[in-house]
Amino acid sequence: MEDLIIRGGLVIDGSGAAGIRADVAVRDGRITGIGDYAGTAAKRTLNAEGMTVSPGFIDAHAHSDTAFLADSSGASKLYQGITTEISGNCGSSPFPCLPERLREGDPWHCASFDAFVSRFEDSGCSMATNQVMLVGHGSLRAGVMGYEDRRPEAEEMEQMKALLRRDLRDGAWGMSLGLEYAPGFFAEADEMRELAEIVREFDGLLPCHMRSEGLKIGDALRELLGIGRETGAHVHVSHLKLDNYRVHGRAKEVWETIEQARREGVHVTADLYPYTASGTTLSIRCPNWCLEGGDEMVEKHLRGSRRDEILASLRAHYFSAERAETCLISDDCGFWPEIVGKTLREIAEEILKTRDYAEAAAEILTRTHGRAWCVFFVMSEEDMLYFLSRDTAIGSDGRALSGDPRRVPGRPHPRNYGAIAEFFRLNRVHGICSLEEAVRRVTSMPAGIVGLNDRGLLKPGLAADITVFDPRSIAPRATYMDPVRLAAGVRHVIVDGRIALENGEQTGVRAGRFLRKTGKA
Numbered sequence: 001m002e003d004l005i006i007r008g009g010l011v012i013d014g015s016g017a018a019g020i021r022a023d024v025a026v027r028d029g030r031i032t033g034i035g036d037y038a039g040t041a042a043k044r045t046l047n048a049e050g051m052t053v054s055p056g057f058i059d060a061h062a063h064s065d066t067a068f069l070a071d072s073s074g075a076s077k078l079y080q081g082i083t084t085e086i087s088g089n090c091g092s093s094p095f096p097c098l099p100e101r102l103r104e105g106d107p108w109h110c111a112s113f114d115a116f117v118s119r120f121e122d123s124g125c126s127m128a129t130n131q132v133m134l135v136g137h138g139s140l141r142a143g144v145m146g147y148e149d150r151r152p153e154a155e156e157m158e159q160m161k162a163l164l165r166r167d168l169r170d171g172a173w174g175m176s177l178g179l180e181y182a183p184g185f186f187a188e189a190d191e192m193r194e195l196a197e198i199v200r201e202f203d204g205l206l207p208c209h210m211r212s213e214g215l216k217i218g219d220a221l222r223e224l225l226g227i228g229r230e231t232g233a234h235v236h237v238s239h240l241k242l243d244n245y246r247v248h249g250r251a252k253e254v255w256e257t258i259e260q261a262r263r264e265g266v267h268v269t270a271d272l273y274p275y276t277a278s279g280t281t282l283s284i285r286c287p288n289w290c291l292e293g294g295d296e297m298v299e300k301h302l303r304g305s306r307r308d309e310i311l312a313s314l315r316a317h318y319f320s321a322e323r324a325e326t327c328l329i330s331d332d333c334g335f336w337p338e339i340v341g342k343t344l345r346e347i348a349e350e351i352l353k354t355r356d357y358a359e360a361a362a363e364i365l366t367r368t369h370g371r372a373w374c375v376f377f378v379m380s381e382e383d384m385l386y387f388l389s390r391d392t393a394i395g396s397d398g399r400a401l402s403g404d405p406r407r408v409p410g411r412p413h414p415r416n417y418g419a420i421a422e423f424f425r426l427n428r429v430h431g432i433c434s435l436e437e438a439v440r441r442v443t444s445m446p447a448g449i450v451g452l453n454d455r456g457l458l459k460p461g462l463a464a465d466i467t468v469f470d471p472r473s474i475a476p477r478a479t480y481m482d483p484v485r486l487a488a489g490v491r492h493v494i495v496d497g498r499i500a501l502e503n504g505e506q507t508g509v510r511a512g513r514f515l516r517k518t519g520k521a
Contacts, residue, residue, distance in 0.1 A: 002042040003027045003497060009048025009468060012436050013458040014055040014443035019436060024053055026464040029497035033460050044499065046492050048468045054439045055458050056083025056465030056493065057420050060271040060446035061207070061238055061395025063087060064131060065094050066108050068120070071407055072510050074128035074400030076417040079486040079506070081467035081474075083495050084130040084515070085400065086450050089238060090209040091178020093136035096163040097143030113167040117514045126510035128500055129400055130465070132450055133514060134176040134207065135167050137195065138184040149186045149292045157194065164198050171516025173450050174204030176238070179211040179220070180284060182291035189223065193231055200233040204517070205450050207236040207271075213278075214244030214378075221257055228266040236449060237270035239397050240387050243278055243378040251383035255390050269449050271395040272387050274422045276379040277480065279330060279397070279413035282365055282372045287313045298370030302362055315358035321345050324357040328480065329364065331373035331410030339364060339372075341411050341481060375413050375480060389432050393446045394423045403506075405484040414483045418476025421487035425475040435471050451517060468492035 004026040011034055012019040023037040059077060062085035067074065077085060087093075095110040103109040110116040113133060144159045145152055152160065164175060175195060178184040199206050206227070210220035221237070228235035237258070242248055261268050283291065283298050290301040290310055302310055318324045324345035332340050339347050348360035364372050398416030401408050415422075420442050427438050447456025454463045467490060474489030493501035495511040 002032060002037070002040060004044045004046065004464075004494070004499070005037050005040065005042040006046045006048050006053055006466065006468060006492070007037070009051045009053035011053045011458060012439045014440055014456055016436050016440040019052065024458060024466065026466075026494065026497050029464055031458060031460050031462055031464050034458060046468065046499070046502070048492070050470070051468045051491055052435070052439070052471050053458070053466065053468050055443040055456050056467050056495065057081045057442045058083070058446040058452070058456060059085040059396050059420065060393035060449065061086060061089050061273075061397050062400070063089060063092070063398065064129070064400040065092075065133070067400040068125050068127035069108065071400070071402040072126045072128065073402055073506060074512065075403035075486055075506060076398070076401040077396070078128045078493055078501055079403070079490055080418065080420045081469050081490045081493055082129055082420060083465040083467065083493060084132060084452070084455055086132045086134070086173070086395070086446065088134035088136050088172075089176045089207060091136045091138030091176055091181055091184040093134060093139045093176070096135065096140055096167055098159065101143050101146070112163070112170065113172045114170040117516070120514060127400065127512040128506075128510050129495065129512045131512065131514050132173050132452060134174050134205065135164055135172045136176050136178065137187070137192070138178045138181060140164060140175070141183045141187065147183045147291070147293045149289065151188060152191060157191065161194065161198055164195055168198065168202040168204055171518065172204075173517045174206055175199050177206065177208040180209055180213075182288070182294065185211060185288050186292070189227070192227055196227050196231040196233040200231055203451060204234070205236055206233045207238045209238045213241050214247055217242065217247060217254060218257070221254065225257070225261045225266055225268060228268055229261070229264070232267075234267040234269070236268065239278075239395065240270045240272040240392060241278065241379050242383045243376070245378070248380040248383060251386040255387065269393065271393040271446070272384070273395055273397050273415045273419045274384060274388060274426050275413070275415050275419070276381050276384055277375045277377045277413065278379065279373065279375045279415070282327070282361060282374050283370050285314050285317050285361065286310050286365070295370040298365050302366050307362070311358050311362055314361045318344060318357035318361055321355070321357070324348060324360075326377040327361075328375040328377070329372060330375050330412060332368050333371040333373070334409070335368040335371070336364070373410065385426070385430060385432070388423070388426065392441070393449060394420055394442050395446075396420070401484070403484065403486045408484045411481065412483050414476060414478035414480055417478035417483060417485060418487050421474050421476040421489065424471065424489075428472075452515070464494055464497040466492075466494040
């Protein structure tokens with residue numbers, strides 16, 4: 001007897017091959033067969049008539065590292081059909097750290113990947129989706145030398161290499177770079193090359209939030225491709241985009257640079273989210289030097305003698321009412337609730353009674369202690385659709401969040417609730433690719449990018465992570481002003497052989513785990 005049989009769906013196995021009408025059988029958390037199981041008994045059956053049965057979707061770029069602490073449901077991801085997320089991105093992870101640099105009072109700031117996973121497993125915590133964790137380079141650097149703008153001493157470099165090697169040996173999947181954030185932007189090329197060589201030794205992934213995704217994207221992309229070329233590491237462009245209006249229309253040129261590097265033997269891949277707005281902290285508009293020491297230093301400098309230098313940086317972005325309209329405050333971190341859901345222009349003109357939008361941005365940074373989060377409407381649809389039409393994986397750049405608005409602070413970017421669903425919707429509207437190819441790009445493609453070899457395909461013997469969805473109706477409900485809304489069109493979700501979503505309703509199952517990479521060491 002099988003534990004579960006999913007009956008009557010169109011099975012698209014994630015490889016890109018054409019779908020077939022078949023049943024899928026599951027036992028002991030594994031797929032046991034795909035075919036006609038009409039005469040086979042099962043403890044549970046699920047109806048998939050009129051639906052597509054695919055591997056569980058894999059979010060190629062996520063930040064759900066400790067999201068389980070706020071909410072174990074991971075509903076924002078599960079209702080999109082996501083069963084696994086690749087987290088620890090943009091240079092940030094809850095580990096590693098020298099013991100003497102651990103943050104007091106933060107039990108989830110851990111010395112190592114193994115310590116972090118062990119704490120999760122021993123604490124009774126649970127979560128709905130699996131996590132594939134990367135070592136954040138920024139966290140690694142801060143855990144050895146703090147938020148200092150300098151080159152590492154020889155001993156510090158060896159400590160970083162030792163911590164990275166240990167965590168990769170214990171099952172982390174690579175190292176992420178966050179070169180537009182402190183302390184990542186303090187690192188020079190030789191530091192990253194030395195660490196990238198260790199990532200290559202372990203066949204790991206080196207995803208990168210590049211130094212620039214706007215005016216200097218060419219230089220930033222060449223830097224990343226150079227690391228891949230010189231070390232042989234698998235480099236990966238995180239959330240590929242053009243986020244400055246002055247470079248809109250250059251998507252084809254950027255992609256050709258990636259294609260040329262591939263022809264030259266560089267192992268390079270990319271992901272993106274299907275939205276024309278980004279989301280990050282307002283402090284990203286400040287000069288790098290004022291973030292030495294962490295986000296809290298922004299407020300200190302704004303109250304000090306170098307305030308005008310920060311204002312000049314802010315004014316370069318917000319020099320007019322039109323540009324101020326592109327910045328929407330999504331989270332005040334509890335310091336100034338009145339501004340959440342308002343644009344910088346609205347805050348300046350309606351609350352602060354000024355048309356100096358840089359001064360208004362400085363006031364927001366000051367009152368929120370440098371921690372305000374924003375949605376930035378800075379990309380063009382034409383560029384986004386071009387990148388979506390290329391060989392790219394789909395990532396949310398978001399966290400696994402609750403479906404209950406009362407449990408979600410601020411107004412998070414709708415990508416948290418809709419990135420993969422929006423990809424399928426856009427595919428219907430624009431005919432980007434076949435359904436089979438769309439499924440591949442959210443299943444076996446991200447699995448192959450990170451080296452996950454037991455998920456991403458429907459194949460006997462592999463883990464039973466399965467999504468049953470309606471390709472005609474899967475779509476996001478989340479909007480920028482009303483983001484905490486669960487996606488539509490997913491009927492059933494199976495995580496490690498257990499039913500996590502049934503007939504469009506989440507069950508009590510929390511089968512997610514932190515997965516460990518096994519293989520070359």
